[in-house]
Amino acid sequence: MPGQDSVLIEESIPGRLRADHFAQHGWAHGRLSVPTEGSDWEQFASAWDELVPDPYLGEERCRRNRRFGRVLAHRDGALEPLRGSDFFQSKEINRAFGGRLRVFEPLTDAVLTGPCLPRLLRETVAVVNEAAGKQDWELGIHFIRVIADPGESSEPAPEGRHSDGHAYVAIHLIDRHQCAGGRNQLFRNNESRAQFSVVMTEPLETLIVSDTTMEHSVSEIRPEAGTGSGWRDTMIVDFNRVPVPEEVTGRTYGFIR
Numbered sequence: 527m528p529g530q531d532s533v534l535i536e537e538s539i540p541g542r543l544r545a546d547h548f549a550q551h552g553w554a555h556g557r558l559s560v561p562t563e564g565s566d567w568e569q570f571a572s573a574w575d576e577l578v579p580d581p582y583l584g585e586e587r588c589r590r591n592r593r594f595g596r597v598l599a600h601r602d603g604a605l606e607p608l609r610g611s612d613f614f615q616s617k618e619i620n621r622a623f624g625g626r627l628r629v630f631e632p633l634t635d636a637v638l639t640g641p642c643l644p645r646l647l648r649e650t651v652a653v654v655n656e657a658a659g660k661q662d663w664e665l666g667i668h669f670i671r672v673i674a675d676p677g678e679s680s681e682p683a684p685e686g687r688h689s690d691g692h693a694y695v696a697i698h699l700i701d702r703h704q705c706a707g708g709r710n711q712l713f714r715n716n717e718s719r720a721q722f723s724v725v726m727t728e729p730l731e732t733l734i735v736s737d738t739t740m741e742h743s744v745s746e747i748r749p750e751a752g753t754g755s756g757w758r759d760t761m762i763v764d765f766n767r768v769p770v771p772e773e774v775t776g777r778t779y780g781f782i783r
């Protein structure tokens with residue numbers, strides 16, 4: 527029966543990201559098939575060197591750089607970049623950063639229209655559509671680098687165990703650089719035992735979760751012993767249902783081919 531397994535699974539070699547597992551359990555872990563070698567990938571991953579410090583951090587033990595973009599993923603497969611890079615979560619959803627509008631630096635046009643991001647988005651959207659039914663989605667796309675300096679640790683998600691107020695959330699690992707920690711855990715709502723726990727190490731290793739029925743957390747990172755600063759690069763994609771595409775803000779009617 528769906529939802530009744532309670533086995534904590536740890537996989538070290540992820541297989542393909544499977545829509546049937548996602549549909550049955552509300553989460554899935556696996557790899558996308560987009561190549562993570564060659565100049566296209568290297569150019570894409572280098573976008574994480576161009577992120578800017580998160581201006582909304584306060585006393586939290588967290589150092590991170592980021593950018594944010596929005597894309598309307600049409601049910602026919604078309605991807606339409608949206609104007610505007612503001613992001614809002616309620617205080618109830620995000621106790622650390624909710625209750626205020628956050629406006630992040632946007633993703634660059636080169637990244638949005640380059641060869642990698644559209645492929646990544648299409649593959650992730652296809653998994654969600656296969657599990658949830660083909661529909662229009664507003665995607666929030668977060669490029670995030672969490673940095674830990676020598677002698678320090680850094681929390682990727684200072685809000686702790688949480689959900690983000692979306693329908694689904696995909697967490698893609700892009701790269702790790704001489705850092706330890708960063709363990710992801712997935713929990714069903716109101717359950718203390720984790721359904722899944724993993725330290726993602728492979729580029730495009732991915733977790734996808736139902737954000738309405740599950741919560742997630744990620745542990746702090748720290749530099750590996752004897753090294754300089756360490757960091758962990760992720761791309762997080764929020765899926766929000768779009769009942770009426772005409773009402774989505776920032777429509778551009780320009781499509782990524």
Ligand SMILES: [Fe+2]
Binds near residue numbers: 688742
């Ligand atoms: Fe989250």
